[in-house]
Amino acid sequence: MFQRILLPFLLAAALLAGLSALFAKANFAKKTEAANAVPPTIVLDAGHGGEDGGAVSESGILEKELNLAIAKRLETLLTANGFHVLMTRTEDEMLYDKNADYQGRKKVLDLAARRKIAEETPNCVFVSIHMNAYPDARYDGLQVWYSPNNPASKSIANTVQETVQSLLQPENDRQTKAATSAIYLLHHLAVPAVLVECGFLSNPAEAEKLNTPEYQERLALVLALAIGNVCRNIALSGI
Numbered sequence: 001m002f003q004r005i006l007l008p009f010l011l012a013a014a015l016l017a018g019l020s021a022l023f024a025k026a027n028f029a030k031k032t033e034a035a036n037a038v039p040p041t042i043v044l045d046a047g048h049g050g051e052d053g054g055a056v057s058e059s060g061i062l063e064k065e066l067n068l069a070i071a072k073r074l075e076t077l078l079t080a081n082g083f084h085v086l087m088t089r090t091e092d093e094m095l096y097d098k099n100a101d102y103q104g105r106k107k108v109l110d111l112a113a114r115r116k117i118a119e120e121t122p123n124c125v126f127v128s129i130h131m132n133a134y135p136d137a138r139y140d141g142l143q144v145w146y147s148p149n150n151p152a153s154k155s156i157a158n159t160v161q162e163t164v165q166s167l168l169q170p171e172n173d174r175q176t177k178a179a180t181s182a183i184y185l186l187h188h189l190a191v192p193a194v195l196v197e198c199g200f201l202s203n204p205a206e207a208e209k210l211n212t213p214e215y216q217e218r219l220a221l222v223l224a225l226a227i228g229n230v231c232r233n234i235a236l237s238g239i
């Protein structure tokens, strides 16, 4: 019920924020003619794909499919709000070069290809979409990781985590975490970069919820609102 009442307001808020940012941007540009008032390109990375299914729920729901479904919804919402979005993948595939000698190196080449896309996109923010899994099935809720290489990463992660707590998961008081070398992309990327673990596939109830179009859209809306706001702030402050 909470979310049903909230959704129309959220959508309106997102659209209004988009409109007000357009005005703010116009004024800002008029006053300063700063080139950095252009919001960053958002590189959306749906984790895993193809032979790499990622985590899997007890009932057989594959992480790679949820990641892509949510990334695509996010792309639609952010594009509708005027952002330039680049997807690392739009199909069910790994990103290694199928013509190269990839024997035993598919995962390494796949991650390198995602890294290259971010590194070759000027003025970008990298957002990777994943699902969590843990041996203890009781854990649930969204968790955001940030790259320690760029100071903007932590504030993006905090904005996403806090927005999710205030609009979608009031009981979720997780703190954002700095990525270690275990998260290859966040460990290596120099651009602002975060990884969103949308929920736990190891929790049967959350896995089923994540697999519904309604929850995917609700989650995408909250993520789009947070990411959109943070990218406008980056543009206006010229970080």
Ligand SMILES: [Zn+2]
Binding pocket: 047, 048, 054, 055, 063, 130, 131
């Ligand atoms: Zn994953």
